[in-house]
Amino acid sequence: MEKIPILRMGKFLLVTIQVDMHxxxxxxxxxDLTERIVAVRAxxxxxxxxxxxxxxxxxxxxxSNIAAMASVLDxxxxxxxxxxAVAITLVELxxxxxxxxxxxxxxxxxxxxxxxVAAELR
Amino acid sequence: xxxxAGQTVRTVLVKYEKEVLAEWIRLQLxxxxxxxxxxxxxxxxxQSRDLLSLLRPALESGRFESLESSDWTxxxxxxxxxxxxxxxxxxxxxxxxxxxxxxxxxxxDRLRNEIKDAQALADExxxxxxxxxxxxLFTTEQFLKTRETVIQSQQRELLExxxxxxxxxxxxxxxxxxxxxxxxxxxxxxxSLLQKIVETGAAIAIIDIxxxxxxxxxVAQHLLKTVAAARLxxxxxxxxxxxxxxAQTIVHLGVDLSEVTTKxxxxxxxxxxxxxxxxxxxxxx
Numbered sequence: 001m002e003k004i005p006i007l008r009m010g011k012f013l014l015v016t017i018q019v020d021m022h023x024x025x026x027x028x029x030x031x032d033l034t035e036r037i038v039a040v041r042a043x044x045x046x047x048x049x050x051x052x053x054x055x056x057x058x059x060x061x062x063x064s065n066i067a068a069m070a071s072v073l074d075x076x077x078x079x080x081x082x083x084x085a086v087a088i089t090l091v092e093l094x095x096x097x098x099x100x101x102x103x104x105x106x107x108x109x110x111x112x113x114x115x116x117v118a119a120e121l122r
Numbered sequence: 123x124x125x126x127a128g129q130t131v132r133t134v135l136v137k138y139e140k141e142v143l144a145e146w147i148r149l150q151l152x153x154x155x156x157x158x159x160x161x162x163x164x165x166x167x168x169q170s171r172d173l174l175s176l177l178r179p180a181l182e183s184g185r186f187e188s189l190e191s192s193d194w195t196x197x198x199x200x201x202x203x204x205x206x207x208x209x210x211x212x213x214x215x216x217x218x219x220x221x222x223x224x225x226x227x228x229x230x231d232r233l234r235n236e237i238k239d240a241q242a243l244a245d246e247x248x249x250x251x252x253x254x255x256x257x258x259l260f261t262t263e264q265f266l267k268t269r270e271t272v273i274q275s276q277q278r279e280l281l282e283x284x285x286x287x288x289x290x291x292x293x294x295x296x297x298x299x300x301x302x303x304x305x306x307x308x309x310x311x312x313x314s315l316l317q318k319i320v321e322t323g324a325a326i327a328i329i330d331i332x333x334x335x336x337x338x339x340x341v342a343q344h345l346l347k348t349v350a351a352a353r354l355x356x357x358x359x360x361x362x363x364x365x366x367x368x369a370q371t372i373v374h375l376g377v378d379l380s381e382v383t384t385k386x387x388x389x390x391x392x393x394x395x396x397x398x399x400x401x402x403x404x405x406x407x
Contacts, residue, residue, distance in 0.1 A: 080356060084316030087354040088309075096350035103356035104323055 004029045006036050011043040012113055013075075018051045026062040033066060037073045043120075044113040045070050048106055050081030060095040067100040076116045077101065080109035128249040130242075132181045134232040135174070143174050145228035153224060155217045161208075169204055169221070176200050181253070189256050201257060202264045209268035218265045222258040226250065285311045287318040294395045295324040295357075296388070300333030308344035312351055319357045326395040327352050330388045332363030342377040349382050358398070360384070362391035 004025060007014040013036055015029070033045065047063070067077035080103045090097065101116070103109035135142065147170050150156060151163065176197045183193035201222070208218045229250050237243040285307070290296045297315055301307075315327060329348065334341065349359040362385040364372075372379060385391040 079354075082354050082356070084313065084320060084351075084355065087316055087351040088312055090354055091312075091347045091351045097354060102354055104319065104325070105356075108325070108356060 078109040205264040295327040330363040
């Protein structure tokens with residue numbers, strides 16, 4: 001069964017979605033990710049969705065759910081690289097992912113995560 | 123199959139083509155609807171001659187009931203061409219229709235000379251009137267179609283012209299909106315803004331609504347949608363250029379803009395954007 005890889009980068013977890021998300025895959029990701037956050041005591045999650053070209057309301061909600069779960073487990077989530085078409089679709093669906101932090105690309109996302117974690121430690 | 127009605131109209135056109143044409147042109151030149159400023163006399167003569175010569179074979183077919191039959195195709199094509207050029211030259215619809223309608227007088231004159239019987243004359247006049255009226259209506263229709271295509275292409279151009287996204291500074295985009303925001307325009311605005319964000323890697327977009335005449339709930343909703351979409355891409359939005367009246371309407375309508383940074387002028391918005399970008403960007407980029 002295909003799986004979305006979760007990479008560890010120091011205190012952060014890196015999730016790159018490079019296949020078409022279907023519902024089962026999203027649920028699997030949600031499970032794997034929460035377990036990994038607890039296992040490695042991650043402080044932040046960077047979700048790169050730049051290859052994601054199609055979203056529906058379910059996937060949209062999964063993204064915000066994952067962010068909410070991560071924040072319950074005390075990890076900040078930053079979603080990066082959203083395609084314009086995906087952004088427009090989500091807004092039209094009424095899902096503006098409030099509470100999810102976003103950045104344009106992985107570099108900016110990492111900078112933002114570092115900033116957030118540093119602010120927490122302060 | 124040629125019917126009895128319209129027989130004389132045909133004969134008149136065959137027999138007196140030169141006279142009818144001369145008379146027709148004389149009348150057109152004398153008429154008040156003549157637009158010597160838009161069209162040369164030669165062109166008018168040429169058009170009149172061409173129409174008459176096309177009209178003759180079409181009349182010989184004897185089908186006056188409708189212009190749908192293939193006998194009229196050439197006449198229609200010619201008239202469509204005439205009204206298209208006239209539409210572009212700036213003629214009024216009346217002036218264009220008069221081109222065809224003015225043919226009535228010379229033909230009627232000839233018919234009156236040809237036919238002595240009142241009953242037969244009335245029948246022939248009726249046929250001639252029906253045909254010429256249909257042709258005139260067709261011309262007007264074509265004229266309007268030409269105008270409509272012009273309007274449509276202008277609308278398209280306006281849509282593209284009025285949604286420029288400009289880069290003010292590294293990582294700062296400005297989107298000066300001019301004109302009313304409807305759903306279609308919002309879509310275009312949103313798409314071009316998001317595209318530009320991807321291209322330039324901008325972190326802040328300033329949406330300037332100085333040129334938006336009124337803001338109602340729908341426009342506000344469109345604005346908020348654009349802001350939300352930009353945020354999803356990782357760019358912050360600042361709305362600037364809010365005039366006092368618009369601020370009043372927004373509050374009266376109960377639109378919640380508290381999530382969005384708003385500034386009264388573009389200059390203020392630019393200042394705050396500069397500050398934020400410098401704070402955010404790592405040095406060296």
